[in-house]
Amino acid sequence: MIKLNINGKLTELDVADDMPLLWALRDVAKLTGSKYGCGKGLCGACTVHIDGQATRACITPMSYAAGKKVTTIEGLSDDGEHALQQAWQQFNVAQCGYCQPGQIMSAAGLLKNNPNPSDADIDQAMSGNICRCGTYPRIRQAIHQAAKVMAGNGEQS
Numbered sequence: 001m002i003k004l005n006i007n008g009k010l011t012e013l014d015v016a017d018d019m020p021l022l023w024a025l026r027d028v029a030k031l032t033g034s035k036y037g038c039g040k041g042l043c044g045a046c047t048v049h050i051d052g053q054a055t056r057a058c059i060t061p062m063s064y065a066a067g068k069k070v071t072t073i074e075g076l077s078d079d080g081e082h083a084l085q086q087a088w089q090q091f092n093v094a095q096c097g098y099c100q101p102g103q104i105m106s107a108a109g110l111l112k113n114n115p116n117p118s119d120a121d122i123d124q125a126m127s128g129n130i131c132r133c134g135t136y137p138r139i140r141q142a143i144h145q146a147a148k149v150m151a152g153n154g155e156q157s
């Protein structure tokens with residue numbers, strides 16, 4: 001049994017130490033928001049937070065996640081009210097949507113460390129998240145909007 005905190009809940013999962021966290025989240029904990037893309041840490045579709053840091057769940061073994069606090073897209077907010085989720089809707093960011101949970105979790109990690117990122121900061125922080133639909137300009141716009149809202153001077157639509 002491996003004990004960890006997932007989205008604020010103490011959870012015990014009967015999985016092997018070397019199982020990737022993404023597998024445990026999707027197949028065992030039934031949290032399917034985090035997506036499987038490359039499985040090699042290259043595309044960002046599986047991004048979650050571990051103790052507040054954006055992390056690729058597909059290459060993170062359960063032994064590393066044990067005892068830590070894991071936040072998935074399902075736990076980012078109670079009801080989709082996080083400023084990033086609101087901005088994503090406002091700018092209609094998603095196309096097929098597959099990469100978007102990972103994009104939002106990477107963006108949330110960025111705004112935690114840098115509440116007012118420049119275009120260059122955004123491009124750098126988000127460069128490991130691949131979108132086959134090419135939604136990058138809207139992702140950038142939405143991150144700027146969320147940053148404004150979180151700073152208290154944004155306009156919510």
Ligand code: FES
Pocket residue numbers: 035036037038039040041042043044045046047056057058059
């Ligand atoms: S599925 Fe984890 S980085 Fe691609």
Ligand code: FES
Pocket residue numbers: 094095096097098099100130131132133134135
């Ligand atoms: S919205 Fe389709 S992969 Fe990004």
